[in-house]
Amino acid sequence: MLAYVASLHQKGTHPATWPFDYEWEDLGPGYVYGNAFGHWDVVHEIIDVLPSYPEHALHQLLNDIKNQEPNGLLPGSIYMPGGLSKRDSVTWNKTTQGHPPLWPLAVQDYVRLTKDSAVIRTFYTPLIRQIAWFENNRKAEGEGFFYNDILLKKWESGVDEGIRFDEVAKGPLACVDATSHVYALYQIAAQWARQLGLDARYYEKRATDLRTFIQTGLYVPADGMFYDSWAVKDPALRNLPFESMWPVVTGAATPAQANQYIDKYLLNKTVFLTDHPIATVGRRDPKFELRMWRGPAWNSMAYWAARGCLHYGRKDAAKIILEKALDDSAKQFKRTGTIWEFYNPLGGKPEDVKRKPNTKYNTPCRDYLGHNPLIEMARLYDSIK
Structure with a gap:
């Protein structure tokens, strides 16, 4: 099975072409919407190949930040020509739909494995710009962050038609996954700033603020469960979605x-x-x-x-x-x-x-x-x- 997975990585890797500077890896030849790059899929692919092909993993990370918008938005999926869709042009959403920002965790894994801390200089600015995009476009009422699933049902969170949004009213309300993901961005930004000799105090403070909010504002002690902000306030809206695990994954719990x-x-x-x-x-x-x-x-x-x-x-x-x-x-x-x-x-x-x-x-x-x-x-x- 693992040999077959390796062959899929090989089959899914294409020569460098616009809009990428390096060879790029798609989501797999069986993806029904054709050749595509990005979202959180590429982070999983990066982590999977990292110990065997660290240079290829680095190239996918560089491809991922290549098309960051001036306002800091990192696109979700970039749809390329070819594959089952037989698409003949490159398209992606540049305005309303980002993706779960797990790529800095993959950068951390790359640095940990290769000891190549010099790449932090390359990725630091895109990270700060993406944080700014979240702060300007996905800030929830009060504290925390949201994905546009709750507003547009574009499934920016990566969880298409997730149960959390079945009954909730539209509004900029704190989502447990988005808030946990941005917490990780602040944590990594603070670490990289310190490594680069830059002022890390803002990112340290925001990480502390979000951690406290997650531990108190997105948690119900009686249930031992993390919820979105609306489910904390209204027990009738409480369910058991896997997104509740992200405070544990990111270390915020x-x-x-x-x-x-x-x-x-x-x-x-x-x-x-x-x-x-x-x-x-x-x-x-x-x-x-x-x-x-x-x-x-x-x-x-x-x-x-x-x-x-x-x-x-x-x-x-x-x-x-x-x-x-x-x-x-x-x-x-x-x-x-x-x-x-x-x-x-x-x-x-x-x-x-x-x-x-x-x-x-x-x-x-x-x-x-x-x-x-x-x-x-x-x-x-x-x-x-």
């Missing part, structure tokens, strides 16, 4: 909060620890269904959950999550000979899981790489088993 969350939710078979973890909606949630982002398991999210567990010293939890995800992925690969966009959380066939019933693409994509950092998941598992 207190150790006590993180350990309770891991034990009560990530390791709970009635919530996220399904046969193929992690379920994107808790198994016992009334909104759980075998439909894209409303229950099915994405290997990338199992990976981030495992990283969150390791951040708090929970090797036991990370091992369980990774082992179950890798085992079922291998089982389905042996049966079908392909890597699936997402998986049946109950251990059944991915073919039986719905994608988008209102479109002609209603089954998970085959040969999909963007959410399958399986090589890195296996490395991580080997390091802790």
Whole structure:
């Protein structure tokens, strides 16, 4: 299976062409919307190839920041010619839709592995500009940040048709994922500023402010659960979406909060620890269904959950999550000979899981790489088993 994933990386890598300066990697040859670069898919691909091909990983990071808008917006998916869509031109959204800003975490991984801290100078300014874009365009009422899912349902968060936005009224309200992601940006900006001999005080303060807000304003102690701001205020709007894990992944949660969350939710078979973890909606949630982002398991999210567990010293939890995800992925690969966009959380066939019933693409994509950092998941598992 891992050899096949490596071959998908190879097949999905194209020569440098506009708008990229370096060879670029697509989301996988089976992506129904054709050749595309970016969103959080490319971050998973970068992390997956980093130990084997650090130069290629660096080139994808440089490609990712290449088309940053003057206002700091980093585009979501850049749609390229070719692939199943047979598109003949390059298009992307330059105004209303960004993507989850996980790329600085991949830069951190690159520096940690290669010791090439000089690249921080290249990535520092794009990071600061993206923070400014979030502050100017995604600042929530009061404190925190939001994704435009709540306003436009453009699925900027990467979670198409996520359950969190089914009932909530439109408004600039703090989202637990966006707020946690921007918290990570502040943390990394402060670190890079110090390394570059620059003033880090603003980013340190904002990181502290957001951490406090996440631990208090986006947390319900009685549930031991992180929620979006509207669900904290209204118990009727509380569900069990996997996005609640991001305070743990980014290190914003207190150790006590993180350990309770891991034990009560990530390791709970009635919530996220399904046969193929992690379920994107808790198994016992009334909104759980075998439909894209409303229950099915994405290997990338199992990976981030495992990283969150390791951040708090929970090797036991990370091992369980990774082992179950890798085992079922291998089982389905042996049966079908392909890597699936997402998986049946109950251990059944991915073919039986719905994608988008209102479109002609209603089954998970085959040969999909963007959410399958399986090589890195296996490395991580080997390091802790």
